[in-house]
Amino acid sequence: MDSNLRREIILDNYQDPMNRGLIEDDSYLKVNTNSESCIDNLDFMMKIEDGVVKDIRFDGEACAISTSATSIMIRRLLGKSVDEVKKVLEEYQKMLHEEEYDEELLGELIVYDEISKQPNRLNCALLPSEAIEKMLKEIK
Amino acid sequence: MNREDFPMLDDSIIYFDNGATTLKPKQVIDAMNKYYLKHSSNIHRGDYDAAVTTNNAYDAVRDIVAGFVHCKSREVIYTSGATMSINLVVFGYMKKHLKKGDVVLLNKAEHASNVLPWMKLQEEIGFEIQYIPLSEDYEVLYENVVNCVYSKTKVISLAHVSNVIGDVRDISKIGKFCREHGIIFHVDGAQSVPHMPVNFQESYMDFLSFSGHKMVGPTGVGILIGREELLEEMEPLCYGGGMNAFFEEDSTYELKSIPVRFEAGTPPIAEVIGLGEAISYLQKIGMDKIHQYEKELKQYFLSKVKDIPNIIVYNKNINSGIVSFNIDGVFAQDSSVYLNHYHICVRAGNHCAKLLKDVLPVKNTVRVSFYFYNTKEEIDSLIEALKNSKDIFKVVL
Numbered sequence: 001m002d003s004n005l006r007r008e009i010i011l012d013n014y015q016d017p018m019n020r021g022l023i024e025d026d027s028y029l030k031v032n033t034n035s036e037s038c039i040d041n042l043d044f045m046m047k048i049e050d051g052v053v054k055d056i057r058f059d060g061e062a063c064a065i066s067t068s069a070t071s072i073m074i075r076r077l078l079g080k081s082v083d084e085v086k087k088v089l090e091e092y093q094k095m096l097h098e099e100e101y102d103e104e105l106l107g108e109l110i111v112y113d114e115i116s117k118q119p120n121r122l123n124c125a126l127l128p129s130e131a132i133e134k135m136l137k138e139i140k
Numbered sequence: 141m142n143r144e145d146f147p148m149l150d151d152s153i154i155y156f157d158n159g160a161t162t163l164k165p166k167q168v169i170d171a172m173n174k175y176y177l178k179h180s181s182n183i184h185r186g187d188y189d190a191a192v193t194t195n196n197a198y199d200a201v202r203d204i205v206a207g208f209v210h211c212k213s214r215e216v217i218y219t220s221g222a223t224m225s226i227n228l229v230v231f232g233y234m235k236k237h238l239k240k241g242d243v244v245l246l247n248k249a250e251h252a253s254n255v256l257p258w259m260k261l262q263e264e265i266g267f268e269i270q271y272i273p274l275s276e277d278y279e280v281l282y283e284n285v286v287n288c289v290y291s292k293t294k295v296i297s298l299a300h301v302s303n304v305i306g307d308v309r310d311i312s313k314i315g316k317f318c319r320e321h322g323i324i325f326h327v328d329g330a331q332s333v334p335h336m337p338v339n340f341q342e343s344y345m346d347f348l349s350f351s352g353h354k355m356v357g358p359t360g361v362g363i364l365i366g367r368e369e370l371l372e373e374m375e376p377l378c379y380g381g382g383m384n385a386f387f388e389e390d391s392t393y394e395l396k397s398i399p400v401r402f403e404a405g406t407p408p409i410a411e412v413i414g415l416g417e418a419i420s421y422l423q424k425i426g427m428d429k430i431h432q433y434e435k436e437l438k439q440y441f442l443s444k445v446k447d448i449p450n451i452i453v454y455n456k457n458i459n460s461g462i463v464s465f466n467i468d469g470v471f472a473q474d475s476s477v478y479l480n481h482y483h484i485c486v487r488a489g490n491h492c493a494k495l496l497k498d499v500l501p502v503k504n505t506v507r508v509s510f511y512f513y514n515t516k517e518e519i520d521s522l523i524e525a526l527k528n529s530k531d532i533f534k535v536v537l
Contacts, residue, residue, distance in 0.1 A: 006537070007533065007534065007537045010533075010537050011533055011537065014533075039472065039473055039488060039489040039490065039504050040473070041503075061471065061503055061504065062471065063471045063473040063474045063477075064471065064474050064533065064536065064537065065537075067471075118477075120477070121477070124473075
């Protein structure tokens with residue numbers, strides 16, 4: 001991907017992220033991700049109805065990479081079934097760890113395909129995917 | 141000054157993360173290597189030449205430390221670092237001397253290591269923790285300390301220099317007040333002992349904690365100084381070899397005298413020797429000189445940074461070698477990643493002072509902390525990078 005386009009997508013999602021701001025609603029799954037390796041600290045909430053992701057919201061303080069990755073991830077996952085979400089997360093993590101992955105499934109998330117060149121930022125990019133995985137585990 | 145002694149500086153990095161840990165001079169590394177290469181052996185009870193050499197080198201460090209911070213040699217305890225030193229004070233001494241209803245006085249700018257041990261002991265005993273209010277410039281001022289003290293106040297525990305704001309607390313005055321009022325006074329010297337003269341006796345301290353690695357010494361070794369009569373009443377947290385006089389089948393035992401009573405097991409021998417060398421190294425430069433020079437560096441930085449509109453400095457009025465700032469609108473970690481592109485090493489975060497967010501307007505900051513080997517030219521490079529920070533995301537992303 002062209003580096004200017006990559007930067008533009010990341011910056012847009014950092015400066016004006018999708019669904020920032022939490023709401024009061026007990027029907028949501030909730031998780032806080034206080035990264036152990038850096039100072040990002042985000043709260044997540046996700047509503048799943050009939051096996052489909054209806055809403056994901058987040059708030060907190062985090063760097064450009066984790067904030068933008070969260071925003072792009074939310075956009076990618078809304079309306080997907082739980083199984084589809086798991087697949088996206090799996091492919092996303094493969095990409096971050098420099099394994100073979102399915103580009104089609106990831107959409108704009110491929111802007112992080114070179115993040116492994118900056119190992120100190122890998123955890124930032126992983127943050128939303130780990131948060132959503134944690135919430136999915138809460139589903140009975 | 142003395143830059144040629146620091147191999148890490150050969151790689152043309154600009155190292156401004158001295159509050160986290162400092163670089164090590166060749167002299168310290170050589171002293172430790174000498175132990176490993178020439179006289180590897182355990183301390184105590186060795187009759188062969190190498191063991192005697194090790195024993196002498198190890199024991200000599202207690203005198204070096206005592207001379208450095210002005211206490212008796214038998215008041216010097218080797219620990220694994222300042223954190224362990226504070227835990228020893230809290231769980232070894234205070235646990236026996238605090239009861240429900242007592243008050244422990246802290247403040248919200250303290251490092252986790254001077255808050256969490258107290259919180260843990262509070263769970264067990266049920267005393268109260270109160271926080272000295274910080275001034276407008278986030279300092280702990282003598283009058284605010286005094287105003288917080290009442291009959292139930294039993295301990296004041298505070299950093300000599302705070303690790304985010306860098307304010308130098310009036311330790312001598314607070315110490316004198318504590319001594320006059322029968323209050324135990326613990327000083328966390330992790331950010332002061334490496335940077336300025338510290339006098340345990342003249343400042344009326346009861347306990348003083350600090351780490352080796354923040355003062356050009358090795359990691360894994362620290363010091364707790366405690367007043368002799370208090371150490372006599374302190375319980376060890378670890379039991380084992382090296383600290384007992386005898387033990388019998390009927391479970392009777394006797395511990396050795398202070399300070400080795402608190403040093404069970406084989407200690408970090410190379411590290412203790414390295415710490416001794418580090419202290420001698422600092423003494424050769426002179427602690428007053430180091431302190432003055434760091435203040436000069438900070439003033440130089442402030443005089444340059446004031447012309448950059450998008451830099452917010454949180455501790456302008458504080459006179460020590462620590463600067464906490466943010467690039468306006470930029471998350472601290474993005475700023476430190478940005479500076480890394482210029483090979484400038486700084487720290488981003490809350491710097492383990494997680495209660496400070498209640499007081500500071502921001503939760504995370506970029507911290508620059510100077511040491512004697514830093515230069516004005518290095519500060520110029522930092523200023524240049526900050527001036528260019530309009531384009532930060534072009535660099536970071």
